[in-house]
Amino acid sequence: MVSIREVAELAGVSVGTVSKYLNTPHRVAPATSDRVRRAIKDLGYVRNEAARQMRTGRSNTLAFVALELRNPFFGEVAHAVERRAAENGLFLVLASSDGDPVRESQYIDMFVQQRVHGLILASGTTRPEDFELLAARGIPTVLVDAYAPSDRFSSVAVDDALGTRRAVIHLIEQGCRSIAFVGGPESVRQIGERLDGARKAVREHPGVTLEVIATEERIVTAGLHVGEVIAARRPAERPDGIVAANDSVALGLMQSLGNRAGLRVPADIALVGFDDMEFAATTTVPLTTVRRPRDIFGRTAVDLVRDQAEAGVPLPVRTIVIQPELIVRESSLRRGRPGA
Amino acid sequence: MVSIREVAELAGVSVGTVSKYLNTPHRVAPATSDRVRRAIKDLGYVRNEAARQMRTGRSNTLAFVALELRNPFFGEVAHAVERRAAENGLFLVLASSDGDPVRESQYIDMFVQQRVHGLILASGTTRPEDFELLAARGIPTVLVDAYAPSDRFSSVAVDDALGTRRAVIHLIEQGCRSIAFVGGPESVRQIGERLDGARKAVREHPGVTLEVIATEERIVTAGLHVGEVIAARRPAERPDGIVAANDSVALGLMQSLGNRAGLRVPADIALVGFDDMEFAATTTVPLTTVRRPRDIFGRTAVDLVRDQAEAGVPLPVRTIVIQPELIVRESSLRRGRPGA
């Protein structure tokens, strides 16, 4: 394997000069430059990043740990992270924990061993000892869509409670009086907060009731199942507005309610999702939903890491909470809507 | 930053011993082991992977370049790759080219500089000079869902033509006589082959016709649009069976045909997709589709890379073609089906 030394030899210059050519090309004379360039090409030399990194102690890679990359949500966040990282001259490496804290630990260990420039955690399953490790080594770390434990790390997340609050208020404005929240479990922080937001909003409106229909998972089939249960009820006992824990559940609900049971969305039941996934705009009845801005998540996370890395010294922790936007589409716009 | 030397000092042993403890723990005496372990813990020592890699020349990371990670298809392939890599003691780093060959080039350069253990390319947009570079440096490289240029790299792909062939024959068995292929452009290899497979299958069945309805992209909205066009035709001029270029297009078709235009799927028009994406089983009418096995893609790719890396010397190129499976669901099962 050809090293910088052989390049220097062939070009008839010193090793230091080749290094200078590689790192600060403008400070090497044009004629020398040509000879070095030529030698590099002839020998097929490729810089050894490991040696470089060992010498400098720095790395130009940013690591991103997602909960599950199969989920397009993380794919989109990763995409935004990658773009912003590139703007900052950083490369991105991705890993997926798939909900396994042990796997995540292994990855974090690996990244620490690699001396990565910074770390973005979007898994929500990180172990306390890993946080400990990262804090102890001073590796710039930012949490995405998760709050920082003991306020030691900066984070960027959406205000989940505000999202469902806006959804509920919107449903009430559409004339709904009997609202259901479909999703669970409450123990997942994001879901718990969404439910809280819905509860509080309903409490502020006398005459409106909230029913919680719990599910174990937040996937399409869970929504399908709940939809069938609701459809089997007597009409008077059905909710007239539903807030789903996320878009997948909403999709399942829409399919079982609207297409299979013959109920009309939104006329009989108005429906709001959460996330604004790509398919939300293209469902049978376009889905009203609470948007979680993946691009902002990604950009902000990179910026936080970069600021921390540039500062060198510990910066005050920043907890950035993004206000989610309600994207109103047909699934929640009812006939008989006041003012329509 | 604490190094192996300081660990050795604190433990009262030599640097070599600490290294031995880290790499071949069974050849170090228990008492010494304890002292070293203790020192490592007290100092919070973490191995420097860059130095290790520089010394050994080896790296234990496998790189995967996807076309677009936002697309769940790649997420699932990446997931399978990651699992298999872990079984082989390898870590995975991911990158996404987003269709930009320049970006992809940058990533490949980076991976070559990192001296990765192997490379899996699933982008389909790799530049010839990058292939040149990888071949010249002898980096184990495998293509996924793309054929190898000039037979220099092993690859794993699905037999696209066979997939659509099976879809068409299935539709004919269901009584369809006027079949349409929706998708494009033909210049994308996979799409071109799918179209070819459909053409050949139709040609073998006298009395059956094939119409090609071209689209620029293969996304939901393309299917929505084509569906509207078809619905606007006089009934006699509509196809009675459709093969979509992928599931996204099929989804769009199903929505605009079935739900908006009032046509019935499969009674009026039978529909088959391609890919078997996660949502295919949960659409309004569950979608019949040609399955591309992501898990097999991922596993096979890793195995090919591993074999190549272990061999050291160039191995004969292996081109693995996987026969796609037709997953029959409701969207293609017509009333009046022969034998039903």
Add this chain to the structure above:
DNA sequence: AGTGATCGATGAAACGTATCATTGACCCTG
């Protein structure tokens, strides 16, 4: 008791690069 053999530990060398103080060549100015 002497001879190998085995085991554990040592210490120096090497990996490929960046860095930096030093040197040499050259030009400009007074």
Add this chain to the structure above:
DNA sequence: CAGGGTCAATGATACGTTTCATCGATCACT
């Protein structure tokens, strides 16, 4: 023409590991 200044190039050093030849000590066996 002397002297200061700039620009290029040099070459030694250090980064944190792994590796390997070497050495001492312990043990089993004749």
